[in-house]
Structure formats: C-alpha cells, structure tokens
Amino acid sequence: MKGILFALLGGFFITLQGVANSRISQDIGTWQATTLTQGTGFVAAFILMMVFRDDTWKQFRRVKPLYLAGGSFAAIVIFSNVTAIHLIGVTVSISALLIAQLSMAFLTDSFGWFGVSKQRMKLPQFIGIGMMIAGVLILSF
Amino acid sequence: MLLGILLALIAGSLVGMQNIFNSKVNEHANSWATTTLVLCLGFLASLTLGFVFEGSQILAFHPMQTWYWFSGLIGVGVVTCVVQSMKRLRPTVAISIVMASQLGFALIMDTYGFLGLKPVPFTFKQLIGVLIIIVGIVLFKSNSREEKQQKEIAS
Structure with a gap:
C-alpha cells in the first residue's frame, strides 16, 4: 500500500516538475529556468548525500564514462518539455513523452543496446504501444 | 501542434x-x-x-517568486518517491503506476489551469484518451523483462 502511495506521489512530482518549470520559464526564460531547477536540485541532493553519508561516488570510476554523462540529457529534456507544455498543454505533452520513452525501452530491449540483455517483444507490447498512440491521437484531435 | x-x-x-x-x-x-x-x-x-x-543573458537577474528557488526540491521528491516505490513493488508495477499517475495529474492540472497554465476544459474525450493510454502502458509493461528475471531468481 505504501509502495502504491509512493508511486502515485512520484507521478505527481514528475508532472509538477514540468508544470513548475513551465511557469518559471514565463518569468525568467526557458534556459534560465532549466539551469535554476537543475542547480538548486543539485545543491539539495548534495546536502542530502552528505547528511546520509553516502560516499559511493568513489565508485563512479567503475562506470563507463558514457553512462556517467546521462544527467546532461536533462537540459534538452526540460527545455523540450517546457516548450511542448507551452505549445500543446500538459496532458498531450506527457502522453507523447511517455510513448517515446516506452518506445525507446522497446528498441533497447529488442536490439540489446547499451549492454541490456536482448528481449523478444511479444504481442502485448505491440498492442500496448498501439493503444498509447491511439490515445494520444484521441487527445490531440 | x-x-x-x-x-x-x-x-x-x-x-x-x-x-x-x-x-x-x-x-x-x-x-x-x-x-x-x-x-x-x-x-x-x-x-x-x-x-x-x-x-x-543567461546570467541576467530576473525578479523571481521565492518558491522558484526551491523548485529543485521537486526533483528530489521525484527520485525519493520513485526509488521507494520500486523497492516496495515490482519495478514494472511501480513504473506503470508512476506513468498512470503522471497522466492523471496532467489532466487535473490542465483542467484547473494549475500554476497559471491556460486551462484546457475537461472533456469526456480526454478522459477516454487518458484511460486508453493507461491500459496501453499496463499491456506494454505486462510480462516484461524484469518480471521474468524475478521468476528466474525465484525458481
């Protein structure tokens, strides 16, 4: 039950993040908003890392540099998300974003990219993606 | 569009x-x-x-509302909640609920024009669209890799 509550709250925070960034960008500009939220988030996470005495950053050197760089994508993610919310609203933006996210997972699993073990996609996955696209079309038009 | x-x-x-x-x-x-x-x-x-x-221009000072300075905490909330839910539920179940919740709250925030958004009037069509997407997510996530791995570990 607690797990479900955390998951629901997690989803709420993800959507709120896009909407809050979108609001902030109206006042100070989109790149500024992106820099501000990532910067203040970094400071907060750094403080929490110190509080919880998490010194596992020492293990970063054992991770492939490409994988370490994943965080930098956030700049383009937030910029695109904020601009999309301005253009088409929250619901359609999040829907399209989720489709692309799951399609990416689909491709990664099918072709075994990035050292992920290969996985044959079955009928439910194809129907699932199809339904999601149908849903976005219903929302958009 | x-x-x-x-x-x-x-x-x-x-x-x-x-x-x-x-x-x-x-x-x-x-x-x-x-x-x-x-x-x-x-x-x-x-x-x-x-x-x-x-x-x-990126460094130019703009007047800001106080809460803007704390916007980064939302990201901390995201990580904490998602990690905690994944610990307590199967990863596929956790992610499906997170995604469904994202869409549900998107619909609510659009409808009420949350934080100065331009309100998008709630229609039956939108509800149907969101429900179809949620069913699609659950189908996509059903029987996927993580659960198989768990079964392998269990057996």
Whole structure:
C-alpha cells in the first residue's frame, strides 16, 4: 500500500516538475529556468548525500564514462518539455513523452543496446504501444 | 501542434536513454550519489546551452517568486518517491503506476489551469484518451523483462 502511495506521489512530482518549470520559464526564460531547477536540485541532493553519508561516488570510476554523462540529457529534456507544455498543454505533452520513452525501452530491449540483455517483444507490447498512440491521437484531435 | 509533439517525443526518448544510463551508475553507487551526479551534469549542461543560445543573458537577474528557488526540491521528491516505490513493488508495477499517475495529474492540472497554465476544459474525450493510454502502458509493461528475471531468481 505504501509502495502504491509512493508511486502515485512520484507521478505527481514528475508532472509538477514540468508544470513548475513551465511557469518559471514565463518569468525568467526557458534556459534560465532549466539551469535554476537543475542547480538548486543539485545543491539539495548534495546536502542530502552528505547528511546520509553516502560516499559511493568513489565508485563512479567503475562506470563507463558514457553512462556517467546521462544527467546532461536533462537540459534538452526540460527545455523540450517546457516548450511542448507551452505549445500543446500538459496532458498531450506527457502522453507523447511517455510513448517515446516506452518506445525507446522497446528498441533497447529488442536490439540489446547499451549492454541490456536482448528481449523478444511479444504481442502485448505491440498492442500496448498501439493503444498509447491511439490515445494520444484521441487527445490531440 | 506538430512542433509540440515532436519536442515531447525528443524529450521522451532522451528520458528513456537517461533512465538506462542512470541505472547503470546506480549499479555501482547509491541513489543519493547518483542523483547528485545527474543533477550536477544537468545543471552544467543547461548553463552551457544557455550560454550558447542566449550569451550572457543567461546570467541576467530576473525578479523571481521565492518558491522558484526551491523548485529543485521537486526533483528530489521525484527520485525519493520513485526509488521507494520500486523497492516496495515490482519495478514494472511501480513504473506503470508512476506513468498512470503522471497522466492523471496532467489532466487535473490542465483542467484547473494549475500554476497559471491556460486551462484546457475537461472533456469526456480526454478522459477516454487518458484511460486508453493507461491500459496501453499496463499491456506494454505486462510480462516484461524484469518480471521474468524475478521468476528466474525465484525458481
């Protein structure tokens, strides 16, 4: 039950993040908003890392540099998300974003990219993606 | 309309890739160290791209509401809640609920014009669209890799 509550709250925070960034960008500009939220988030996470005495950053050197760089994508993610919310609203933006996210997972699993073990996609996955696209079309038009 | 959808699709594919990369980091480091690294790089990348596209304008001072300074805490909330839910539920179940919740709250925030959004009037069509997408997510996530791995471990 607690797990479900955390998951629901997690989803709420993800959507709120896009909407809050979108609001902030109206006042100070989109790149500024992106820099501000990532910067203040970094400071907060750094403080929490110190509080919880998490010194596992020492293990970063054992991770492939490409994988370490994943965080930098956030700049383009937030910029695109904020601009999309301005253009088409929250619901359609999040829907399209989720489709692309799951399609990416689909491709990664099918072709075994990035050292992920290969996985044959079955009928439910194809129907699932199809339904999601149908849903976005219903929302958009 | 199309530009908006295209941008959302770009964001989504990068989120998908970032999730994989971040989880690779998380295999070696704990979640706070991982979060700190991810946000640090996000900050540096935003600052750099801001300079590229807007020059020194990126550092110009704008009047801000106080809560803007705390907006980064939302990201900390995201990580905490998602990590905690994944610990307590099967990963596929957790992610399906997170995604469904994202869409549900998107619909609510659009409807009420949350935080100065232009309100998008709630219609039956929208509810149907969101429900179809949620069923699609559950179908897509059903019987996928993580659960098979768990079964293998269990057997």
